[in-house]
Amino acid sequence: xxxxxxxxxxxxxxxxxxxxxxxxxxxxxxxxxxxxxxxxxxxxxxxxxxxxxxxxxxxxxxxxxxxxxxxxxxxxxxxxxxxxxxxxxxxxxxxxxxxxxxxxxxxxxxxxxxxxxxxxxxxxxxxxxxxxxxxxxxxxxxxxxxxxxxxxxxxxxxxxxxxxxxxxxxxxxxxxxxxxxxxxxxxxxxxxxxxxxxxxxxxxxxxxxxxxxxxxxxxxxxxxxxxxxxxxxxxxxxxxxxxxxxxxxxxxx
Amino acid sequence: xxxxxxxxxxxxxxxxxxxxxxxxxxxxxxxxxxxxxxxxxxxxxxxxxxxxxxxxxxxxxxxxxxx
Numbered sequence: 414x415x416x417x418x419x420x421x422x423x424x425x426x427x428x429x430x431x432x433x434x435x436x437x438x439x440x441x442x443x444x445x446x447x448x449x450x451x452x453x454x455x456x457x458x459x460x461x462x463x464x465x466x467x468x469x470x471x472x473x474x475x476x477x478x479x480x481x482x483x484x485x486x487x488x489x490x491x492x493x494x495x496x497x498x499x500x501x502x503x504x505x506x507x508x509x510x511x512x513x514x515x516x517x518x519x520x521x522x523x524x525x526x527x528x529x530x531x532x533x534x535x536x537x538x539x540x541x542x543x544x545x546x547x548x549x550x551x552x553x554x555x556x557x558x559x560x561x562x563x564x565x566x567x568x569x570x571x572x573x574x575x576x577x578x579x580x581x582x583x584x585x586x587x588x589x590x591x592x593x594x595x596x597x598x599x600x601x602x603x604x605x606x607x608x609x610x611x612x613x614x615x616x617x618x619x620x621x622x623x624x625x626x627x628x629x630x631x632x633x634x635x636x637x638x639x640x641x642x643x644x645x646x647x648x649x650x651x652x653x654x655x656x657x658x659x660x661x662x663x664x665x666x
Numbered sequence: 667x668x669x670x671x672x673x674x675x676x677x678x679x680x681x682x683x684x685x686x687x688x689x690x691x692x693x694x695x696x697x698x699x700x701x702x703x704x705x706x707x708x709x710x711x712x713x714x715x716x717x718x719x720x721x722x723x724x725x726x727x728x729x730x731x732x733x
Contacts (some may be wrong), residue, residue, distance in 0.1 A: 519691060530721035536692045537722040544696060615727040620695040624725060 418443065421450050426461055427474045430484030434470060479568045483663060486572045489561045490661050506559040508547045515540050518564055518571075525566040529629065535571070535666060538624050539564070541617040542662045550577035555658065569666050577659040580636040589590045594637025599650050602634075602641055630666040683709055687718040694722070695729040702730050 418441065425440050426432050438448050452472060455461045462475050472482055489495045489503070505511035515536055522532035539562075546560045557576045564571040581597035591597050602618045625632045626645050634641040635657040643648045677683060683703065687693065706713045715727060 512722055516692075532693050532720040533720060534725060537694050537726065540692060540694045541696060544694070548696070616699055618697040620726065 419455065422448070422451050423455060423460060423474070426472050428484070429473045429475050429488055430481045436473070438474070442508065453539060467553055479570055482563060482565055482568060482570055482572065486561055486563065486574050486661060486663075487655070487657075489656070490574045490576055490657055490659060503561050503563045504559060505543075505562050508544065511543045511547070511562055512540070512559055514562055515543060520564055521564065527566075534624055534628060535630075535664075538621050538664065539571055539573060541621050542660075545617055546573070546575035549583040550575065550659075553578055568665070571664045571666070572662065573662040574657075575659040579660060592640035593652075594647055595650050595652055598634065598636060598639050598641040602643070605645075625664070628666070633663040635661040677709060677712070681712060682714055684714045684716055686716045687720060688716075689692050689724045690720060690723055692722045693720070693726040695726040697702070698726045698730050 421441055422437055423486050425437060431438070434445070434448065434452070437452070438445055441448060452461070452463075454462060459475060461472050463470060463472055465471050471550050485503075495504075505514060518536045518539060519532045522535060523529065527535075543560050543562060551556070554577060559575070561572070561574040562633070579594065579597075580601050581591060581594050584597050584600060585591050588600060591600065602622050604619075621632070622643060624630075629645045632641075632643045634643075635653070635655070636659070638654070638656050639650060640653045683705065685705075702713065702715070715730075718724060718727075
């Protein structure tokens with residue numbers, strides 16, 4: 414049975430996906446010995462697990478790894494100031510870092526027994542989404558530049574996120590009639606249009622849409638207060654309570 | 667920019683320019699759009715895209731308009 418303090422710590426870890434002892438101590442407001450006693454109880458009961466080595470130790474809830482991956486990505490894109498050291502494996506400050514990591518995806522997928530064509534196409538989809546983040550926020554990054562990029566071939570999930578201006582802000586200059594984030598996402602994925610008009614571009618998200626359907630994948634694309642959700646069987650665009658100022662794309666494959 | 671500096675300054679009027687995608691593993695439509703569209707604008711009617719079996723090349727070239 415978890416105590417109230419234990420519940421509070423467990424809920425905090427579950428909500429955040431991955432937390433350091435320092436974050437738990439700061440959140441709960443108790444001394445380190447009390448916190449570590451609670452953590453030890455939960456570890457021994459198999460409720461949480463510990464990863465890393467001192468001084469970089471993190472606690473996770475045991476269970477849905479895919480959901481943990483998603484929660485960590487949302488934390489990065491939504492927190493006031495993400496912890497850069499905690500995300501050095503996933504944060505790509507510059508485009509060439511992102512492209513180098515994306516190039517490794519081909520081998521990663523083939524090592525996981527995906528065929529060549531699939532590995533090239535998924536890499537192209539990820540490449541389009543990531544490069545869009547850089548292309549549409551050049552000299553306009555509100556705070557942290559670059560993208561958050563993770564792929565897990567066991568959980569079959571890839572996430573690309575940025576803390577940029579979001580889709581509506583990049584399209585509204587050329588389509589001032591766009592009323593909301595939902596409308597912006599619908600246009601972005603269905604029309605050939607570019608926030609960098611009159612440059613010849615604007616096909617990237619149409620390509621992503623086509624390939625997600627052709628390959629029978631699943632895409633969730635968040636920007637502002639809207640979610641564009643796509644699979645071979647269904648396509649929806651809706652308002653959601655979770656606000657993402659930039660963009661966050663989740664591909665399940 | 668490299669292609670323009672080293673290759674395309676030598677193109678004669680009317681000469682065909684073949685773009686060969688052999689060895690390319692991943693082509694995205696954004697890159698294809700920018701490179702091929704610009705080339706086609708500068709050398710209208712001279713661009714030939716050689717066929718490729720690569721899935722991402724075929725998929726990306728569907729979005730490139732050479733008209």
